Amino acid sequence: MSILETRGLNKHFGGLHVTADVNLALEEGEIHCLIGPNGAGKSTLFRLILGEHAPSSGSIFYAGHDITPLKSFQRIRRGMSVKFQVPGIFKALSARQNLEIALQHHLEGGSLDAEADRLLDFLHLREVAEQFAGNLSHGQKQWLEIGMAISLKPKLLLLDEPTAGMSPAETFATGEIVQTLNADGVTILAVEHDMSFVRQVARRVTVLHLGRIFAQGTIEQIVADERVAAIYLGHGHA
Numbered sequence: 001m002s003i004l005e006t007r008g009l010n011k012h013f014g015g016l017h018v019t020a021d022v023n024l025a026l027e028e029g030e031i032h033c034l035i036g037p038n039g040a041g042k043s044t045l046f047r048l049i050l051g052e053h054a055p056s057s058g059s060i061f062y063a064g065h066d067i068t069p070l071k072s073f074q075r076i077r078r079g080m081s082v083k084f085q086v087p088g089i090f091k092a093l094s095a096r097q098n099l100e101i102a103l104q105h106h107l108e109g110g111s112l113d114a115e116a117d118r119l120l121d122f123l124h125l126r127e128v129a130e131q132f133a134g135n136l137s138h139g140q141k142q143w144l145e146i147g148m149a150i151s152l153k154p155k156l157l158l159l160d161e162p163t164a165g166m167s168p169a170e171t172f173a174t175g176e177i178v179q180t181l182n183a184d185g186v187t188i189l190a191v192e193h194d195m196s197f198v199r200q201v202a203r204r205v206t207v208l209h210l211g212r213i214f215a216q217g218t219i220e221q222i223v224a225d226e227r228v229a230a231i232y233l234g235h236g237h238a
């Protein structure tokens, strides 16, 4: 079953057609990566799915329900969660306090403490748990943000360039985090430029070009597709 489906989705900004008749179906339990050259419309599609933009036409279904009219917070309440590229963490609070704020929506007392500890271990943040979030390394901030996103126990996790600015080792560790979440039942849609991450995690890849779905398949099929190479992989992203 599709957990998420966009049907004939279009978005215009004035005369600019940024999302063009996008029909994207995400199967429950998959890790799906959205790639494409700069300006392809990845972020816009992401924001349409999250409800931050209203589509010009078309609809979005989540778990079989039409969520097109729903606001972001209503979509999040139904089981979507998002990690943006720029971390929305509280810099003047510790890493642990950031997680506690996110967790207190549904936990308290000992179970909240235990879940915060589990997340700190899972996200390689145990040793910096008491440090101000603003003082963490770039990679640690990204992991903390993932921690806040998964504190909501989402069914569908949207990741916007989760490995941007990370070292190869941090990128690989992020891939492992994503794979573990997926093994625990979370469906994942990631916008990503880093092809090593895409190779590591993606079951299926969608290539967006000029707002349209240009190609779709396994990473092997996408890498072997000469049309894709011409628009994207040929520009140094392989």
Ligand SMILES: Nc1ncnc2c1ncn2[C@@H]1O[C@H](COP(=O)(O)OP(=O)(O)OP(=O)(O)O)[C@@H](O)[C@H]1O
Residues within 6 Å of the ligand: 013, 016, 018, 036, 037, 038, 039, 040, 041, 042, 043, 044, 045
């Ligand atoms: N709010 C907006 N108003 C007008 N134009 C916009 C708006 N948001 C995006 N665009 C335009 O839509 C096009 C697609 O942008 P988008 O950010 O979705 O692409 P992208 O694939 O995410 O690019 P990148 O990889 O560089 O982040 C670009 O030409 C951009 O300038």
